Amino acid sequence: MDKKKVLLITYYWPPAGGPGVQRWLKFVKYLPDFNVRPIVYAPENPSYPLLDESLLDEVSKDLTIIKQPIKEPYKLASLFAKQSSKTISKGVIPEEKKQRFIEKLLLFIRGNFFIPDARKAWVKPSVNFLSDYIVKENIDTIITTGPPHSLHLIGVQLQAKLGVKWIADFRDPWTTIGYHKQLKLTKASRAKHKDLEKQVLNTADQLIVTSFTTKAEFQKLTSKPIEVITNGYDTESVTVDGLDTKFTLSHIGSLLSKRNPELLWKILGELVAENASFSKDFQLNFIGFISDSVLESIKKHHLSKYVYNVGYVSHKEALVFQRRTQLLLLIEIDSEDTKCIIPGKLFEYMVSGRPIVAMGPKGSDVAQIISDTNTGHYFNYQDYDSLKSTILEHYKAFQNKTLQVHPIGLQKYSRKQLTEALSKLL
Secondary structure (H helix, E strand, O other): OOOEEEEEEOOOOOOEOOHHHHHHHHHHHHHHHHOEEEEEEEEOOOOOOOEOHHHHHHOOOOOEEEEEOOOOHHHHHHHHOHHHHHHHHOOOOOOHHHOOHHHHHHHHHHHHHOOOOOOHHHHHHHHHHHHHHHHHHOOOEEEEEEOOOHHHHHHHHHHHHHOOEEEEEEOOOOOOOHHHHHOOOOHHHHHHHHHHHHHHHHHOOEEEEOOHHHHHHHHOOOOOOEEEOOOOEOOOOOOOOOOOOOEEEEEEOOEOHHHOOHHHHHHHHHHHHHOHHHHHHEEEEEEOOEOHHHHHHHHHOOOHHHEEEOOOOOHHHHHHHHHHOOEEEEEOOOOHHHOOOOOOHHHHHHOOOOOEEEEOOOOOHHHHHHHHHOOEEEEOOOOHHHHHHHHHHHHHHHHOOOOOOOOOOOHHHEHHHHHHHHHHHO
């Protein structure tokens, strides 16, 4: 029986680093096991803010990958303001009061002249190229994944032109994602974003989202079928030579100014001052980008000397840090808009064998998953007493060499099982 051909249209693909690439890299890896032959369409000359060459090793030699050039406005912007354009392209938006004029200008241009995003120029040439390719290869199903959400506009046009089945995958929401409010949008620009979002949601044959909160949000805008397929974990062969000898709390990934858990730094500062043995054993690890404002908060609470700031590392190196640490930190912005955000790293955290200490808004999807899987503790930004006592309990368990976790029900989040759910939609 011939495998069903499915065309994936994506911006992020190895050697792109960061969480955006992982989801479809893993789906593509396992789809052939479910009688689906994926074909990947990606940009030829992208401007990726992060690179991870090690991910190229996970791409099958049998996979068909087609590429076309893309015009990247961030490259032009970098001629005028190299550091600012590089920072904004990573999604790192400075606090309003700290924004320089050039940053305000770049955000205004990005928000109002590049709708829905800075990759919009890739839509027309991609539709022209793929129209012929889809007919030639007899492909009847396409998938677009965003952000960047401009890729969904490729799906709109290909579906209208060729009548192909189109599945739109939303790794993040569109108009309700946190940074959307920081783009200095005019009233007309906000309306255009909303119109494009509604067009995509009401035109695609099938929608996929990564959280139940996003599903509920989209159900108010469309009657199209919506499936929740979360991110997940893969079986990774990583060698770890024992746990850290220090009482390490490690945050993997970017920690931006909006996600600055002042309450946590306050509590850790108190524990260091109150407990001599805690002060001797404690270490705070940051693996990934950390904003200056977060470092300033840490300094304010007299924690700077306990910080080990590693910076960005490859995915495999990040897994080693995850599995060596005593506690894993997961921090989300305290906002209604972030209840739907389930970071991809959560699932890797869950299978690392290390307890999770998470902070975020009340009623989030993350809180429910951590509770259901018994993989750690979730706190709101007002939970001073319970957060402090939990860290102390974990520290006592560390001293007694009994700090561990007993997860349940993780199998449904395996990348292979999630891919099986995807294959049923295809």
